[in-house]
Amino acid sequence: MTQALDEIKIGGLGSSRKRVEDNRFIRGRGNYVDDIVLPGMLHMEILRSPLAHARIRSIDTSKAWEIPGVRLVLTGEMMATRNLAWMPTLSYDTQAVLATDKVRFQGQEVACVVADDPYIAKDACEAIVVDYEPLPVIVNPTQAMAEGAPLIRDDKENQHDNVVFDWQVGDKDATDRAFEQADLVSKLDLHYPRSHPSPIECCGSIADFNRATQKLTVYMTTQAPHIIRAAVALVAELPEHMIRIVSPDLGGGFGNKVPVYPGYVMSILASILTERPVKWIEDKTGNLISTGFGRDIYLHGELALRRDGKILGVRMHTTSDHGAFFSDAQPSKFKIGLMHSAFSCYDVPAAHLTARGTYTNKAPGGVAYRCSFRVTEAMFFQERMMQAAANDLGMDQAEFRRRNFVRDDDFPHRTPFGFLTDSGQYGKCLDVGLAAIGYADFLKQKEEATKHGRLLGIGISTMTEPLGAGNSREYDILGIKMFDSAELRVHMTGKAILRTGAKTQGQGHETTWAQIVAHELGIPAEDVTVEEGDTDTAPFGMGTYASRSTPVAGAAVAMVARKVRAKARKLAAHLLEVSEEDIEWELGRFYVRSSPDRGVTIQECAMAAYSNMPDGMEPGLENVAYYDPPNLTWPFGCYIATVEVDPQTGVWDVLNVVAVDDCGVRINPMIVEGQIMGGLTEAYAMASMQFITFDTQGNCIGSNYMDYLLPTAWETPGYELHEVVTPSPHHPIGAKGVGECATVGGPAAFVNAVMDAIKDTGVRNIDMPLLPDRVYEALTQRHDVSGAPPVRTDD
Amino acid sequence: MSSLFEEIREPVAGDVPVRRVSITVNGVRRTADVEPRLLLAHLLRQGLGLTGTHTGCDTSNCGACTVLFDGKAIKSCTMLAVQADGHEVTTVEGLAGPSELHPIQEGFKDEHGLQCGFCTPGMMLAAKALLDENPNPTEDEVRWALSGNLCRCTGYQNIVKSVLWAAKKLQSQSAS
Numbered sequence: 001m002t003q004a005l006d007e008i009k010i011g012g013l014g015s016s017r018k019r020v021e022d023n024r025f026i027r028g029r030g031n032y033v034d035d036i037v038l039p040g041m042l043h044m045e046i047l048r049s050p051l052a053h054a055r056i057r058s059i060d061t062s063k064a065w066e067i068p069g070v071r072l073v074l075t076g077e078m079m080a081t082r083n084l085a086w087m088p089t090l091s092y093d094t095q096a097v098l099a100t101d102k103v104r105f106q107g108q109e110v111a112c113v114v115a116d117d118p119y120i121a122k123d124a125c126e127a128i129v130v131d132y133e134p135l136p137v138i139v140n141p142t143q144a145m146a147e148g149a150p151l152i153r154d155d156k157e158n159q160h161d162n163v164v165f166d167w168q169v170g171d172k173d174a175t176d177r178a179f180e181q182a183d184l185v186s187k188l189d190l191h192y193p194r195s196h197p198s199p200i201e202c203c204g205s206i207a208d209f210n211r212a213t214q215k216l217t218v219y220m221t222t223q224a225p226h227i228i229r230a231a232v233a234l235v236a237e238l239p240e241h242m243i244r245i246v247s248p249d250l251g252g253g254f255g256n257k258v259p260v261y262p263g264y265v266m267s268i269l270a271s272i273l274t275e276r277p278v279k280w281i282e283d284k285t286g287n288l289i290s291t292g293f294g295r296d297i298y299l300h301g302e303l304a305l306r307r308d309g310k311i312l313g314v315r316m317h318t319t320s321d322h323g324a325f326f327s328d329a330q331p332s333k334f335k336i337g338l339m340h341s342a343f344s345c346y347d348v349p350a351a352h353l354t355a356r357g358t359y360t361n362k363a364p365g366g367v368a369y370r371c372s373f374r375v376t377e378a379m380f381f382q383e384r385m386m387q388a389a390a391n392d393l394g395m396d397q398a399e400f401r402r403r404n405f406v407r408d409d410d411f412p413h414r415t416p417f418g419f420l421t422d423s424g425q426y427g428k429c430l431d432v433g434l435a436a437i438g439y440a441d442f443l444k445q446k447e448e449a450t451k452h453g454r455l456l457g458i459g460i461s462t463m464t465e466p467l468g469a470g471n472s473r474e475y476d477i478l479g480i481k482m483f484d485s486a487e488l489r490v491h492m493t494g495k496a497i498l499r500t501g502a503k504t505q506g507q508g509h510e511t512t513w514a515q516i517v518a519h520e521l522g523i524p525a526e527d528v529t530v531e532e533g534d535t536d537t538a539p540f541g542m543g544t545y546a547s548r549s550t551p552v553a554g555a556a557v558a559m560v561a562r563k564v565r566a567k568a569r570k571l572a573a574h575l576l577e578v579s580e581e582d583i584e585w586e587l588g589r590f591y592v593r594s595s596p597d598r599g600v601t602i603q604e605c606a607m608a609a610y611s612n613m614p615d616g617m618e619p620g621l622e623n624v625a626y627y628d629p630p631n632l633t634w635p636f637g638c639y640i641a642t643v644e645v646d647p648q649t650g651v652w653d654v655l656n657v658v659a660v661d662d663c664g665v666r667i668n669p670m671i672v673e674g675q676i677m678g679g680l681t682e683a684y685a686m687a688s689m690q691f692i693t694f695d696t697q698g699n700c701i702g703s704n705y706m707d708y709l710l711p712t713a714w715e716t717p718g719y720e721l722h723e724v725v726t727p728s729p730h731h732p733i734g735a736k737g738v739g740e741c742a743t744v745g746g747p748a749a750f751v752n753a754v755m756d757a758i759k760d761t762g763v764r765n766i767d768m769p770l771l772p773d774r775v776y777e778a779l780t781q782r783h784d785v786s787g788a789p790p791v792r793t794d795d
Numbered sequence: 796m797s798s799l800f801e802e803i804r805e806p807v808a809g810d811v812p813v814r815r816v817s818i819t820v821n822g823v824r825r826t827a828d829v830e831p832r833l834l835l836a837h838l839l840r841q842g843l844g845l846t847g848t849h850t851g852c853d854t855s856n857c858g859a860c861t862v863l864f865d866g867k868a869i870k871s872c873t874m875l876a877v878q879a880d881g882h883e884v885t886t887v888e889g890l891a892g893p894s895e896l897h898p899i900q901e902g903f904k905d906e907h908g909l910q911c912g913f914c915t916p917g918m919m920l921a922a923k924a925l926l927d928e929n930p931n932p933t934e935d936e937v938r939w940a941l942s943g944n945l946c947r948c949t950g951y952q953n954i955v956k957s958v959l960w961a962a963k964k965l966q967s968q969s970a971s
């Protein structure tokens with residue numbers, strides 16, 4: 001008779017276990033970086049450039065030094081004496097820490113002040129006098145490539161224009177042939193506007209250099225503490241074992257907290273110089289105008305189509321705007337990230353992508369804003385092109401997609417650009433979504449509404465995307481391979497502590513990792529403590545971004561638990577006095593195959609590991625696992641939105657949103673759904689209101705929450721969620737990444753819905769965000785509406 | 796020693812004007828000498844060590860710094876500490892009773908109304924101000940009442956559910 005534990009009861013896989021971390025957050029007892037106070041701590045503020053492009057003639061800091069309580073003023077010149085004026089970026093470029101020669105974007109760091117309190121430091125920043133000589137400003141790739149354009153990166157040898165890279169992938173000849181055979185070519189030009197991940201908590205750090213021990217401890221807002229440790233070791237030339245990076249509770253990240261920012265470096269140097277802890281807490285404007293943005297890329301896309309709706313080939317040309325320094329935070333060898341994951345869910349015989357990157361006078365630091373790098377843009381472009389093509393063919397947009405989906409029995413499938421997808425039930429997901437939204441009914445309703453001058457629209461977006469970098473063959477950061485790790489120590493009484501190289505920032509790792517241990521070992525989740533973020537205690541890992549925690553670190557958790565179980569099996573054999581081969585496992589217990597009533601629990605094995613191990617066996621019950629995934633995971637998402645556009649004003653309201661996500665096996669359904677709803681909201685934000693743009697002078701429009709609009713509870717629509725489960729064939733528990741899916745796939749659903757509503761105008765595109773005035777312009781002037789900067793006066 | 800190190804000066808005692816304020820925080824009267832320009836949020840966080848009140852934007856937009864001021868939800872990044880002199884302030888640390896959580900706190904945990912937790916204290920206090928006034932709000936009323944508080948993680952749907960959960964519990968408590 002089985003005595004296996006009930007997995008849901010012990011908080012195992014599939015349990016919507018309430019979150020452990022909430023216990024401190026709901027009491028206001030989180031420990032975010034700004035909550036940490038160290039004895040003798042000083043405060044740092046940064047002076048930023050008001051101009052987007054200017055030569056620095058001089059910086060006079062004398063007045064700042066005179067302010068009582070000021071301890072240190074740093075400029076680029078001083079940083080240069082320590083070889084710290086510039087630092088390497090994650091994309092093999094260089095970036096100024098403090099400007100020496102020129103400022104290259106508005107908000108660039110020019111000087112910093114360290115003082116007894118942040119108010120004094122701010123006062124002192126205002127007392128610094130910088131003499132600038134303004135230079136012509138570039139705010140988009142067209143200007144960057146224009147004849148006679150000013151050279152932004154005159155600091156670099158061999159850089160004679162504003163091109164960062166030219167890159168291509170795919171098969172040009174095969175694609176050309178496909179286009180020759182096409183009955184119809186559908187073309188579309190799009191801009192995915194610059195945006196900002198904008199976690200509510202900004203970036204910050206407390207650097208604490210102890211001269212006596214020579215140890216540098218940095219508490220900081222980072223999604224990847226071990227990468228930072230490696231970077232600090234390289235940049236500051238400190239020994240790695242003397243660096244401890246602690247990432248405490250993070251108030252959201254969404255990719256913003258992956259890069260190394262000048263503020264971190266300055267606070268470290270300031271602590272070394274003052275021998276006191278130095279705290280730097282960025283304000284919102286600093287965060288929005290200087291730290292890692294997302295997107296800002298243009299597409300010219302073409303689809304070669306057969307009359308019956310079959311896609312024969314895809315051509316994409318992207319032009320990306322990287323700002324003043326190429327500091328994209330992405331781990332792939334591909335210059336434009338995973339842009340070529342576009343069209344992975346469709347069976348497309350030939351594809352070719354060309355990509356050009358440009359420098360502009362805008363903030364650097366392209367990050368994977370709630371996405372795997374450039375996947376959001378790839379899927380948006382894909383799904384906008386799909387809708388335009390369906391319209392060009394005069395075909396139903398759902399049917400057009402279905403006709404081109406990779407079929408369930410066609411896996412593994414080589415995508416047109418060379419990825420290998422491994423699993424999915426695309427057609428089923430679409431069917432679930434269409435049924436949930438009431439597709440046929442809505443089409444009737446829409447037709448009826450048209451007769452009364454009302455504009456209803458429905459938008460579909462379906463996509464599979466690559467989540468969970470590595471494998472280590474193709475993905476690395478500064479040469480460090482993209483694996484991840486977990487370390488599990490089971491105590492004598494069968495309670496345990498688990499540490500991983502990931503870093504939660506709202507995803508709930510403290511809750512879900514324990515669930516994987518519960519699933520593998522039968523130790524109740526509540527008996528497992530999870531710790532992350534301290535490089536002195538956690539095993540080396542690559543951090544949390546790009547929805548990689550569950551695919552990689554989560555897999556490592558399962559693998560380490562299996563290693564521990566293998567040892568526990570030996571202990572069980574010893575306790576039961578049988579050989580290991582005669583032992584069976586059921587959740588929480590080993591038993592003798594021939595006599596199932598004779599068994600020992602995992603807790604009894606744990607006790608034996610410390611008190612009664614067999615002769616010659618190493619005591620203790622713990623292990624560590626490093627996991628290098630064989631492939632990415634390929635979740636699928638189907639997002640459908642219905643909208644009504646007001647023809648008088650261009651204002652559009654969301655009627656319904658349905659999301660069908662297939663992210664494989666769900667560890668904690670409650671948390672998965674929470675992530676999907678958060679992702680959908682960012683998708684809605686992108687489609688409706690959220691963007692950062694610039695005027696002709698390079699002034700950032702979107703430097704605070706009055707200009708950079710995040711939707712509130714009032715605007716945000718409600719969501720209806722559905723699931724389909726196709727387990728990942730290679731992940732140890734069949735899970736796939738999910739955190740970003742809705743952000744990646746969602747925007748096109750909203751935009752397609754609005755475009756569908758105004759289809760009769762003949763307008764092919766309005767660039768995001770679909771502000772009412774842009775929609776109104778399309779409705780009344782019947783032309784496409786571009787959103788490229790410089791800002792339009794009516795935006 | 797580097798040349799930079801030698802540029803660091805010794806502290807110079809400054810004559811900063813201060814004013815004495817006396818504020819009842821979470822039921823306890825606290826007195827402090829503060830600079831007139833000190834923000835209430837900073838007094839709570841740094842002066843009193845009540846770090847549950849967060850600052851996300853310092854422009855009155857995000858609501859992470861929301862506290863109750865004489866029972867009304869206000870943004871403490873937009874009020875000077877001296878303006879709070881003689882008033883009552885409730886922060887997240889004052890929400891729970893000595894042994895048990897406030898139903899709003901329970902609701903946020905039960906309905907998964909938080910992810911990173913950064914907006915949560917402010918959200919819960921905005922919710923409390925609502926429920927104190929309107930014990931039985933509709934979903935739309937909750938959404939409107941929370942529209943001064945930004946959350947980047949949850950998409951709000953579960954926050955709304957959390958508040959409605961708390962409303963129900965509070966009502967059943969007052970009925971019994």
Ligand code: FES
Nearest residue numbers: 851852857858872
């Ligand atoms: S910190 Fe007060 S509203 Fe954002």
Ligand code: FES
Nearest residue numbers: 910914946947948
């Ligand atoms: S839970 Fe992260 S901002 Fe609301």
